[in-house]
Amino acid sequence: MNVVAGAQWLLEYRLDHLRRPTENRTNCFLAPDEIHMSTSTTKLGEASANVPDEAGRFGEFGGRYVPETLTRALDELSAEYSKAKKDASFQSELEGLWHNYVGRPSPLYHAKRLSEECGGAQIWLKREDLNHTGAHKINNTLGQALLTMRMGKKRVIAETGAGQHGVATATACARFGLPCVVYMGAEDVRRQAPNVFSMKLLGAEVRPVESGSRTLRDAINEAMRDWMSSVEDTHYIIGSVVGPHPFPMIVRDFQAVIGRETREQSLHRIGRLPDLVVACVGGGSNAAGMFYPFVEDRDVEMIGIEAGGRGSEPGDHASPLSFGEPGILHGSYSYVMQDEDGQTCDVHSMSAGLDYPGVGPEHSYWKATGRVRYTNCRDGEAMKGFDALARCEGILPALESSHAISKTMELAAARSKDEVVVVCLSGRGDKDANEIARLKEKANS
Amino acid sequence: MSDIDRLFTKLRSENRKAFMPFITAGDPDLEFSADVIRELAARGCSMCEVGIPYSDPIADGPVIQASYTRALDKKIKLAQILEMLDGLQSDVSMPRVTMVSYAIIYRHGLECYVADAKAAGVAGAIVPDLLVEEADEFAEICRREDFSLIQLVTPTTPRERAVRIAASSTGFLYYVSVTGITGERTQLPPSLIDNVGWLREQTKLPICIGFGVSKPEHVDLLAPVSDGLIVGSAIVRRIAEAANRPRDEVLQEVGKYSASLLAALESSSN
Numbered sequence: 144m145n146v147v148a149g150a151q152w153l154l155e156y157r158l159d160h161l162r163r164p165t166e167n168r169t170n171c172f173l174a175p176d177e178i179h180m181s182t183s184t185t186k187l188g189e190a191s192a193n194v195p196d197e198a199g200r201f202g203e204f205g206g207r208y209v210p211e212t213l214t215r216a217l218d219e220l221s222a223e224y225s226k227a228k229k230d231a232s233f234q235s236e237l238e239g240l241w242h243n244y245v246g247r248p249s250p251l252y253h254a255k256r257l258s259e260e261c262g263g264a265q266i267w268l269k270r271e272d273l274n275h276t277g278a279h280k281i282n283n284t285l286g287q288a289l290l291t292m293r294m295g296k297k298r299v300i301a302e303t304g305a306g307q308h309g310v311a312t313a314t315a316c317a318r319f320g321l322p323c324v325v326y327m328g329a330e331d332v333r334r335q336a337p338n339v340f341s342m343k344l345l346g347a348e349v350r351p352v353e354s355g356s357r358t359l360r361d362a363i364n365e366a367m368r369d370w371m372s373s374v375e376d377t378h379y380i381i382g383s384v385v386g387p388h389p390f391p392m393i394v395r396d397f398q399a400v401i402g403r404e405t406r407e408q409s410l411h412r413i414g415r416l417p418d419l420v421v422a423c424v425g426g427g428s429n430a431a432g433m434f435y436p437f438v439e440d441r442d443v444e445m446i447g448i449e450a451g452g453r454g455s456e457p458g459d460h461a462s463p464l465s466f467g468e469p470g471i472l473h474g475s476y477s478y479v480m481q482d483e484d485g486q487t488c489d490v491h492s493m494s495a496g497l498d499y500p501g502v503g504p505e506h507s508y509w510k511a512t513g514r515v516r517y518t519n520c521r522d523g524e525a526m527k528g529f530d531a532l533a534r535c536e537g538i539l540p541a542l543e544s545s546h547a548i549s550k551t552m553e554l555a556a557a558r559s560k561d562e563v564v565v566v567c568l569s570g571r572g573d574k575d576a577n578e579i580a581r582l583k584e585k586a587n588s
Numbered sequence: 589m590s591d592i593d594r595l596f597t598k599l600r601s602e603n604r605k606a607f608m609p610f611i612t613a614g615d616p617d618l619e620f621s622a623d624v625i626r627e628l629a630a631r632g633c634s635m636c637e638v639g640i641p642y643s644d645p646i647a648d649g650p651v652i653q654a655s656y657t658r659a660l661d662k663k664i665k666l667a668q669i670l671e672m673l674d675g676l677q678s679d680v681s682m683p684r685v686t687m688v689s690y691a692i693i694y695r696h697g698l699e700c701y702v703a704d705a706k707a708a709g710v711a712g713a714i715v716p717d718l719l720v721e722e723a724d725e726f727a728e729i730c731r732r733e734d735f736s737l738i739q740l741v742t743p744t745t746p747r748e749r750a751v752r753i754a755a756s757s758t759g760f761l762y763y764v765s766v767t768g769i770t771g772e773r774t775q776l777p778p779s780l781i782d783n784v785g786w787l788r789e790q791t792k793l794p795i796c797i798g799f800g801v802s803k804p805e806h807v808d809l810l811a812p813v814s815d816g817l818i819v820g821s822a823i824v825r826r827i828a829e830a831a832n833r834p835r836d837e838v839l840q841e842v843g844k845y846s847a848s849l850l851a852a853l854e855s856s857s858n
Binding site: 211214216355374471473481486487 | 653660716719739741749764768
């Protein structure tokens with residue numbers, strides 16, 4: 144990215160930032176002068192890769208806000224992970240699994256027809272959809288399954304939204320012979336039926352969660368409650384870069400294989416780093432994994448795409464970084480959609496994997512430092528991204544990834560042909576076929 | 589000295605134990621919550637723990653979760669809860685503390701929460717998702733304002749850490765009896781007595797036991813080692829019936845149930 148373009152997007156970011164408080168007034172939030180919170184002390188452009196600190200803080204974000212009962216397990220996990228990180232045999236076992244079992248490295252593919260269709264920058268796809276189980280989630284679950292065994296724990300629990308993390312956890316557990324219980328919102332059980340079936344075939348028990356909005360957020364609550372009682376012998380394999388420290392760090396580190404490979408592949412195939420890297424953000428694990436290895440490559444611009452749902456009104460989207468405020472949810476301090484009392488708002492996205500009111504704390508840190516810019520993509524636009532990739536490239540993307548594809552097309556169209564945009568194609572769309580048929584029928588009727 | 593400190597000074601001088609029922613504010617509505625608190629005070633309960641409904645309570649079992657959902661479905665706001673509590677100041681001397689998620693306190697503003705709760709006659713807060721590492725700022729405000737910050741110790745808490753938690757708590761120390769979520773249990777873990785006994789040697793702070801406590805047998809077992817007992821789900825479950833039954837009847841039943849545990853507590857204290 145050249146200096147002028149860089150200055151321009153920083154300016155856009157600043158303008159965007161200045162506009163936001165006014166928008167928030169219509170978005171179930173207090174006016175800024177009524178909000179009593181510490182303001183960010185980090186400055187634009189200062190993002191470091193050397194986060195989080197000992198307390199799990201990414202700048203001011205992150206930390207640990209959970210019941211005391213879970214502290215010992217979280218400390219144990221931190222200690223075990225820091226040992227594993229330095230243990231060459233752990234690293235080589237995980238890399239072996241990634242290579243021989245998942246099929247890594249996943250290709251970096253030049254989507255030429257899609258690029259031509261947009262008429263601008265070159266679009267390259269990081270093909271996480273080609274991983275075993277069809278998404279990036281397996282990168283993390285294998286790592287955490289190995290940690291489970293290192294800690295001598297005998298049982299695994301997980302939450303899942305779209306079901307991709309549930310399938311990836313069930314897969315890792317089957318691979319290592321660990322019993323596995325997956326909590327899934329009842330609404331998601333309905334719209335992601337094929338994944339529910341897969342989890343059961345893999346020997347996992349799927350427990351539908353009927354409380355609250357019956358989606359990912361409630362599945363996390365229920366998994367946490369299970370863990371409160373079972374913490375002595377159970378590991379909770381959280382599926383995104385959310386939750387209390389050390390989860391956001393561990394999941395990011397396991398997913399960072401995406402960005403590391405992309406970086407090497409770009410240098411090797413294109414001869415330089417990309418100008419722009421794009422990924423969709425729900426909890427934010429594929430984006431964190433993609434962005435993290437580029438954090439200190441200041442010339443690489445990065446954009447995270449949240450679920451814009453039906454529009455910018457509260458309850459119509461799942462875009463806390465675009466429309467929310469910092470607050471506490473699921474054990475960490477990060478951007479969240481809350482009402483003026485701190486109650487979590489209901490959110491909407493047609494994609495179950497992005498239908499979440501919070502986001503990982505490192506994304507909040509990247510937003511606060513200006514290192515990553517965040518925007519959102521509505522349901523209808525994402526559907527267009529889905530159609531375009533299917534027809535131009537013969538690839539059915541997951542609905543989650545379709546949000547990133549759609550925005551990438553828009554961003555690429557406005558750039559010159561010698562610029563390179565890499566987008567993380569985080570998962571494949573087979574799981575969404577029925578839901579897409581239903582949505583298209585609804586749109587046509 | 590907060591109202592809680594005064595309460596325990598008095599109870600200890602009389603060689604008595606505290607009985608603390610928990611209710612969810614606004615379930616089924618705030619008017620009934622106020623009636624229940626008055627009833628509990630009339631029956632001689634020592635203190636009332638008022639649960640501020642939260643959308644994502646991960647430490648709570650199905651009974652309390654459902655009560656939070658019912659209250660939030662009625663769009664009950666923090667300001668209304670504080671207003672209800674404020675209305676009790678003229679005629680209820682039994683101290684009230686709030687059980688409240690840090691998500692709510694943070695959103696409201698730490699100083700504002702303490703100021704507004706104090707103004708409504710609240711003596712302190714139990715914040716189940718605020719760990720001792722993250723508590724410095726809030727603990728400092730509470731100390732300055734003489735607002736008790738009651739922290740929790742659990743069976744999974746290492747001993748050194750328990751001492752640290754006790755040092756940062758005020759009012760009393762909340763000992764969680766089980767590794768798990770709130771809810772009635774038939775049996776309590778056998779190690780409980782030893783653990784609380786050990787903790788009592790480490791701190792002068794009163795220690796009250798909660799989670800799973802619901803039966804007179806529990807009272808007989810736990811009263812000798814503790815300064816008080818907290819009963820939540822068993823009360824909330826009875827209040828839940830207020831939606832389908834005459835309210836007076838439910839109020840009487842909650843009162844009678846509390847009185848039965850109080851009687852067990854009095855007899856085991858002497």
